[in-house]
Amino acid sequence: MPPPAVLRKRHTLTGKDIFPLIKRVRGAEGPAGPLARLKMNAPTETMTISEMKTAFRELSGESLEECLQMVGDTANIEEGMKKLLHYAIIYANEVGQPDGQDISQDEQQVGEPQAKKQKKEHALEKRIEELEQSKRNEGEEELKSLKAKDFEIEIPEWEKCDSFDPEKSVLEKRGHPTWITLKESDSKPAVHNFTGKSIDLFGIDERLNDLKSREEESKQTKRRKSLEVRFKKFLLALPHTPTIMSVTPKDICRFLVWNDKLGKTQIHGMSCPHIGEFGIHRCGCAIRLAAGTVHGMVQSLSEILCRHGRGRSWDVGTCSGNPCMSPEVQSYQKSCKDEQAKSRILPKQA
Structure with a gap:
């Protein structure tokens, strides 16, 4: 046996x-x-x-x-x-x-002789000293090589103050005038333009408008706009009719609970035979939003409130700022995550 x-x-x-x-x-x-x-x-x-x-x-x-x-x-x-x-x-x-331990390690190694343990420890300390000495040697060699180099500091022409003469500076041969820095026979384009005519404002504005239109057409922006419309309708339906500028952390939590009707995650109890299984079953257990979906919705709401001037932090003393960053909303997210963890619901991997 x-x-x-x-x-x-x-x-x-x-x-x-x-x-x-x-x-x-x-x-x-x-x-x-x-x-x-x-x-x-x-x-x-x-x-x-x-x-x-x-x-x-x-x-x-x-x-x-x-x-x-x-x-x-x-x-x-x-x-x-x-x-x-x-x-x-x-x-x-x-x-x-445990992390870092070989799964083939046997517990019989506990009875390893003391002399063998001391020999291993001595070899480990010796290896550490060798690595430290090698690192010091590399640092000394790098410092010597840096000292051996002859550095030459180049001062751009526009930083020469009184000694800078724009009329005697050479212009780069391009479609618009740009000042260049001279160093012996090698010339490099400068980063400053000294004439307003060379600035293409039309091209700059066109580029900004293109970036703005791309952002508005993105799926993330469309989802955020849809969430903002749904959030405003929810606020209007509340008895005290808060606005974006007066919404409180409790209103945020109420909105998150109200959105559970759109959830697709079923929270099974410990006695339910479907615990740990994905999908919707006819066992009568509650169906809610996934914890990851709640977290993403809070981030989107925080971005919406930030765009309306509520900032990115919450001041508990004055009850002002971004309510999505309040301890009450953060505690709600943690409670949702713990509830689904106890129901053996694992987050889906990307």
Whole structure:
């Protein structure tokens, strides 16, 4: 009979998605051999229900009873808990390694001889000293090369003040007069024009109008305008009829909740059999806007209010500024994100 699996050092499921574990346990048969253990000298078969609950919460950060309900194995609660803990330990060994650690690292390395550890530490310190010395040498060589160069400071003609004579300066051979800087026989165009005739205002304005028309035709601008129209209609329908210049953080939160009717994300409860699944089901669970959509809507509203002179910050003391940046609106966004995270709803990747 093979030895029982033991939880590897520093492996945990805290912060990991345990929904794949629920799928693996759901419908799976009990292990044929001994159950996986948290420690070598602590068999899972002898653990009590309270000990298993504590161990599972320390391992995954989740409630053992709630996960057992999601699995649907409630015929024999104690055996179901042992089975779930067994598969959780195996799943933690597979995906629960800490960042930067090789998954093939064995916990038996804990008993490594002290002399071997000291030898490794000494080699590491020696390597660090070699890298620092190499960096210092490179810096000294670069400084020597810079000192060896002969720098020549060139002063543009328009910065020579009284010694600058525009009549004696050479003009570049182009369609319009532009002053140039002379350095020996090499001439470079200057960045300043000294005649108003060379400025093509018509071309500049045409370029600005072209950029403005491109911005107005973009999809993002059209969506922002549509949102602004919908937002103004919502404000007019409120009893106190606020305007863009008098809207409060509570009005922003009311508008976000009102837009939940356009949502396509269903928030399932812990006891719902469709928890963690995408799409709309006939289970009666609430349908709301996705947390990412709420965040994007708040950003668009903030840009709209900024264009109307509300700024980009919120002053809590005077209750003035941009209400989208207020703690109340930020707290609403966090609550939506936490609610959907508990419902095992993962954000769609781009």
